[in-house]
Amino acid sequence: MKPPLLIMALQNQVIYDHPVSEFTLIETHCAWVLLTGDYAYKIKKPLNLGFLDFSTLEKRRHVCEEEIRLNRRLADEIYLDVVAITGSIDAPQLNGNGEVIEYAVKMRQFETGMEFDQLIKQGKLTNRHVDQLATRVASFHQSLKGASNETPYGSMDAIRQPMLDNFSEIDAALSDNIERQSLAQLQQWTTDELTRLTPMLENRKRDGFIRECHGDLHLANVTRYHHQTMLFDCLEFNPKLRWIDQISDIAFMVMDLDAHGKSDFGFRFLNAWLQQSGDYAAVPLLRLYLVYRAMVRAKVALIQHAQHPGSGHSEQCQRYLNLALSYTAAHATPLMITHGLSGSGKSCLSQLILEQLGAIRLRSDVERKRLHGLSADARSQSAVGRKLYSATSSDATYQRLATIAQEITVGGYPVIIDATFLKQAQRQQFKAVAKGLKVPFIILHFHAEEALLRQWIIERNEKREDPSEAGISVLEHQIRTQEPLNEDERLNTVTIDSGKEVDISLACKNITNVARAEL
Numbered sequence: 001m002k003p004p005l006l007i008m009a010l011q012n013q014v015i016y017d018h019p020v021s022e023f024t025l026i027e028t029h030c031a032w033v034l035l036t037g038d039y040a041y042k043i044k045k046p047l048n049l050g051f052l053d054f055s056t057l058e059k060r061r062h063v064c065e066e067e068i069r070l071n072r073r074l075a076d077e078i079y080l081d082v083v084a085i086t087g088s089i090d091a092p093q094l095n096g097n098g099e100v101i102e103y104a105v106k107m108r109q110f111e112t113g114m115e116f117d118q119l120i121k122q123g124k125l126t127n128r129h130v131d132q133l134a135t136r137v138a139s140f141h142q143s144l145k146g147a148s149n150e151t152p153y154g155s156m157d158a159i160r161q162p163m164l165d166n167f168s169e170i171d172a173a174l175s176d177n178i179e180r181q182s183l184a185q186l187q188q189w190t191t192d193e194l195t196r197l198t199p200m201l202e203n204r205k206r207d208g209f210i211r212e213c214h215g216d217l218h219l220a221n222v223t224r225y226h227h228q229t230m231l232f233d234c235l236e237f238n239p240k241l242r243w244i245d246q247i248s249d250i251a252f253m254v255m256d257l258d259a260h261g262k263s264d265f266g267f268r269f270l271n272a273w274l275q276q277s278g279d280y281a282a283v284p285l286l287r288l289y290l291v292y293r294a295m296v297r298a299k300v301a302l303i304q305h306a307q308h309p310g311s312g313h314s315e316q317c318q319r320y321l322n323l324a325l326s327y328t329a330a331h332a333t334p335l336m337i338t339h340g341l342s343g344s345g346k347s348c349l350s351q352l353i354l355e356q357l358g359a360i361r362l363r364s365d366v367e368r369k370r371l372h373g374l375s376a377d378a379r380s381q382s383a384v385g386r387k388l389y390s391a392t393s394s395d396a397t398y399q400r401l402a403t404i405a406q407e408i409t410v411g412g413y414p415v416i417i418d419a420t421f422l423k424q425a426q427r428q429q430f431k432a433v434a435k436g437l438k439v440p441f442i443i444l445h446f447h448a449e450e451a452l453l454r455q456w457i458i459e460r461n462e463k464r465e466d467p468s469e470a471g472i473s474v475l476e477h478q479i480r481t482q483e484p485l486n487e488d489e490r491l492n493t494v495t496i497d498s499g500k501e502v503d504i505s506l507a508c509k510n511i512t513n514v515a516r517a518e519l
Helices: 005-009 057-075 116-121 127-142 156-173 177-196 198-206 246-259 263-277 280-307 313-328 346-357 364-371 391-410 424-437 450-463 472-481 504-518
Strands: 024-027 031-035 039-044 079-087 092-094 102-108 210-212 222-225 228-231 243-245 335-339 360-363 415-418 441-447 493-497
Touching: 039 057, 039 079, 057 079, 057 102, 057 127, 057 228, 116 127, 116 222, 127 228, 127 246, 127 263, 156 177, 156 198, 156 280, 177 198, 177 280, 177 313, 198 280, 243 246, 243 280, 246 263, 246 280, 246 313, 263 280, 263 346, 263 360, 280 313, 280 360, 280 391, 335 424, 346 360, 346 415, 346 441, 346 504, 360 364, 360 391, 364 391, 364 415, 391 415, 391 424, 424 441, 441 504, 450 472, 493 504
Parallel strands: 335 415, 335 441, 360 415, 441 493
Antiparallel strands: 024 031, 031 039, 039 102, 079 092, 079 102, 210 243, 222 228
């Protein structure tokens, strides 16, 4: 599609009050972005897509102002101002005299190729980038106020309608009968899930989790800027689509990482966000929102196909439909507990396992501190058997872990409880939970030579980057008082020697085999 005359006329250096190195034009399904070197100008397309209405100049002015307001929450260095375009279509001026003919969002231009979707294509997205993203999003969400009861946001109608609108809008653009069958299957599944999850969905607003979120949190809207991870391009055009459950934001990113072939990064991001936010109650809603977000991208792909036929967007739509269908399938949901002395690699190696298995992990060190109002990296200075590590505190911690583990398993995800589990009664507590849920119970036994454990504990405590506070005295106490696994427990145990190079793929295969044997 050829750019309109105004967009072409704006590519004239004399219009600007700053140097222009060169013009580069980027088109999205709803805007034109003109890069000039130091600054970028974003002009909305004058269209009405139903869920998005830029059909009048006044509406475009409003969404430009909203774009500035919303994005300054996350990228205030980038979003500068709303610029009025005056003059004529073939001879425009910026902030000139006379009648306004269009508006643009003026942004500080940042380096292209550093967006997360581009970093993935280049093989340059790292664990550190994903962890920074999760921390940034969790902090952002925690800074937001929940929607008031007087607003319609977070009601069942507000949740249901955008989901159902996706199906009708996609159906109108499809011609393939097989695709329509997939769409009908997805619509029925979504309708059933909305009914089943209604009580939980309604509680989310009451509990304060309906917030003015990012709304469009996919990989292309995250970039590296001054060596930091920065989110930009919040959804500005429809408040109903950004006053949403915060897990909907998370689902978008998890889905997009999966769509880019990086489900391991998706579960790394999800787990890091859950650990910081503590919002494990949202996990049973995740699949519903994963399907919703895949359908959003399928719809956008069809819009882009209509604007640029033959561009491959039709095939992209089919890929998103297939991805959405994959989220509706039932999967094995074993309940796994770690077992081993402090320093035996439980947290480090279970991180790699959760990424490969697509599991959700609960860390006793983190949840113990959360119960006492402490952050994961806080130091409580608690001795063995005292304060945070008293018998009463430990019982409360394990009960919390059991409660959350049930929510996660019922939500359709494997769960790993990362704790020492050196007492048989603690292990039996979680075996009983798994039995009650009728899911496989697996023990992940980590071990290494005592000299290595001592070395790793010293190194870990020197770095002070891990939630664990266990020192050498704790290790010595554990060695004296541990209750080894009995013969029955070893039947459903996967043993991992962390003193050697660990084959995570083999460990996951062994876990899968034990889970199948337990069914």
